[in-house]
Amino acid sequence: MKTVQIIPSLVAHRMAANKDDPPDGPRREDGDGESKTGIVTKTRPKTKKPNLYKVLLLNDDFTPMEFVVLVLQRFFNKGQEDATRIMLHVHHKGVGICGVYTYEVAETKVTQVMDFSRQHGHPLQCTMEKE
Ligand code: TYC
Numbered sequence: 001m002k003t004v005q006i007i008p009s010l011v012a013h014r015m016a017a018n019k020d021d022p023p024d025g026p027r028r029e030d031g032d033g034e035s036k037t038g039i040v041t042k043t044r045p046k047t048k049k050p051n052l053y054k055v056l057l058l059n060d061d062f063t064p065m066e067f068v069v070l071v072l073q074r075f076f077n078k079g080q081e082d083a084t085r086i087m088l089h090v091h092h093k094g095v096g097i098c099g100v101y102t103y104e105v106a107e108t109k110v111t112q113v114m115d116f117s118r119q120h121g122h123p124l125q126c127t128m129e130k131e
Contacts, residue, residue, distance in 0.1 A: 053106035
């Protein structure tokens with residue numbers, strides 16, 4: 001998607017500079033362009049920031065602390081210290097952020113954690129939430 005932006009400060013200058021242009025000259029569709037009205041437009045590639053999603057771990061009474069630390073290390077690339085800090089935060093507060101990702105990456109992390117936890121017989125819950 002391209003956005004066309006009118007640059008008022010350029011209009012007068014460009015009109016003067018192009019007063020001898022043929023009336024039906026080609027109109028460029030890309031890059032800087034100018035119609036025969038003298039309106040100057042500038043196109044720029046639209047860079048859109050992706051929506052981001054927090055991946056959350058939920059506390060429960062059964063999943064061993066060491067397992068949660070392992071999950072944080074394995075799927076969220078945390079070191080021992082950060083993983084322990086996040087696990088304890090979830091243990092005390094009920095919920096905590098493991099990381100922030102684009103939609104598909106967040107969804108993959110949630111699935112990986114849920115599958116891994118179930119395979120090991122733990123009820124650990126992982127979910128995602130738009131930032
Ligand atoms: N509350 C669990 C326990 O006491 C530990 C735990 C921490 C579980 C974080 C889940 O997301 C969690 N064994």
